[in-house]
Amino acid sequence: MTRHLYSCPLRWSDMDAFGHVNNVVFLRYLEEARIDFMFRLAPGDGSPSFSGGSVVARHEIDYLRPLVHRHEPVTVESWVTKIGAASLTIAYEIKDPDVVYVRASTVVVPFDLEAQRPRRITAEERSFLEEYVDDGMTVTA
Numbered sequence: 001m002t003r004h005l006y007s008c009p010l011r012w013s014d015m016d017a018f019g020h021v022n023n024v025v026f027l028r029y030l031e032e033a034r035i036d037f038m039f040r041l042a043p044g045d046g047s048p049s050f051s052g053g054s055v056v057a058r059h060e061i062d063y064l065r066p067l068v069h070r071h072e073p074v075t076v077e078s079w080v081t082k083i084g085a086a087s088l089t090i091a092y093e094i095k096d097p098d099v100v101y102v103r104a105s106t107v108v109v110p111f112d113l114e115a116q117r118p119r120r121i122t123a124e125e126r127s128f129l130e131e132y133v134d135d136g137m138t139v140t141a
Helices: 023-038 123-130
Strands: 004-008 054-063 074-083 088-096 099-112 133-139
Touching: 004 023, 023 054, 023 074, 023 088, 023 099, 074 123
Parallel strands: 074 133
Antiparallel strands: 004 074, 054 099, 074 088, 088 099
């Protein structure tokens, strides 16, 4: 299984009054990693994949350890755990080599912005996503 790796910088403003990354900020880290991952699909080659829009239908997040400010970035690993006809689930770990701070998942729905409705995953998108599948992944048509 291939995982997408995103090096996420920590910002001073990410800290809360308790001196660690605020729980809401972790969702921003996931967003940065997800956008970096999904827009890797040939944007320079004129591919329309994922460019029409997508919406988050669900987040699940488990906070495992506090993360405090530092100058070194944290790694966000992303992979796909489910591909349906009109949605996908991306799993993540926010981590250093020896510690995991957060485990999370997001259900993403491709969205047709002009029609203002969800759309199906294209064959090109499915092919790209399948490169990042987890061994126990669920695929539906």
